Amino acid sequence: MAAEKHTLDTSKWIDNYADYLFNYSISRVNNSDLAKDLVQETFFAGLKSAKNFKGKASERTWLVSILKRKIIDHYRKINSKKGQAEVRMNFYNDGENEGNWIEERVPQSWDNASEKKIETEELRSQIDICIDNLPEKYAMVFRMKTIQEFETEEICKELDISASNLWVMIHRARTQLRKCMEDNWFNN
Amino acid sequence: MFESLKITCDEATTICDKNQYGEASIKELIKLNLHFIKCRICAKYTKQNMTLTKLYKGHASSCKERTHCMTGEDKEALRKALQEGSPAFKEVGS
Numbered sequence: 318m319a320a321e322k323h324t325l326d327t328s329k330w331i332d333n334y335a336d337y338l339f340n341y342s343i344s345r346v347n348n349s350d351l352a353k354d355l356v357q358e359t360f361f362a363g364l365k366s367a368k369n370f371k372g373k374a375s376e377r378t379w380l381v382s383i384l385k386r387k388i389i390d391h392y393r394k395i396n397s398k399k400g401q402a403e404v405r406m407n408f409y410n411d412g413e414n415e416g417n418w419i420e421e422r423v424p425q426s427w428d429n430a431s432e433k434k435i436e437t438e439e440l441r442s443q444i445d446i447c448i449d450n451l452p453e454k455y456a457m458v459f460r461m462k463t464i465q466e467f468e469t470e471e472i473c474k475e476l477d478i479s480a481s482n483l484w485v486m487i488h489r490a491r492t493q494l495r496k497c498m499e500d501n502w503f504n505n
Numbered sequence: 506m507f508e509s510l511k512i513t514c515d516e517a518t519t520i521c522d523k524n525q526y527g528e529a530s531i532k533e534l535i536k537l538n539l540h541f542i543k544c545r546i547c548a549k550y551t552k553q554n555m556t557l558t559k560l561y562k563g564h565a566s567s568c569k570e571r572t573h574c575m576t577g578e579d580k581e582a583l584r585k586a587l588q589e590g591s592p593a594f595k596e597v598g599s
Binding site: 331332335336339340343344349352353356357360361364365407408415416417418423424426427440441444445462463464465466469484485487488491492494495498499 | 512513514515516518519522523525526528546549550553554556557560561563564565567568569572573574575579580583584586587590591
């Protein structure tokens, strides 16, 4: 028996898929305007290549696969941006101290850690501020792994990066975030 | 033999960060724990990292409860953009 062949009905795209695609984008790029742009670009690309739709996948799966390409394109763009703010170094990267903590970046004691652990709206917004201070690609990878809790494999596949590359980015993001939380939350 | 298990603070904290997601290997964890014997800074980093992981997890669960939708206005703007930008918007599939 032949599998059911899917068809496209572009007139219902916005009603049926705009929210789904928007939600999908925003959980990756965390920026409402950018997410809207990605959805629009996805629909445009979908319209342009509608003739190539073979009906093997559902309409939604097909649109998501286009959106995934758009997200990779965006990631590559932010990854290659020249002169982008690099994450601050926490360790010496050459010389005899290579790999050791840079003195002024050494973790300080958090005397009030226990009382500051309580979850509040204020804490959440401080975490968001610190994540937003990261270079965009680190923020994106950190959010996907830590906030959206995606599997490592899934992120590597979606962004076309290796696992070791991902862990280096997570490490840089987390050491930077630790310092930001130390200065603005634990020890202020 | 122990020389191969020696790591820098940068490597130790990378393993520690990986371990926050439960994805460090046994060999990495051995290296990390050997490193702690001589490095109290990284031990402190690890302790603080666990605190941060708890905070991030709390933040994650509140973020994941949220579903983002486009406003009616946004959808209208999108519809308009598609109609203007692509003649295929109405024709294809109809």
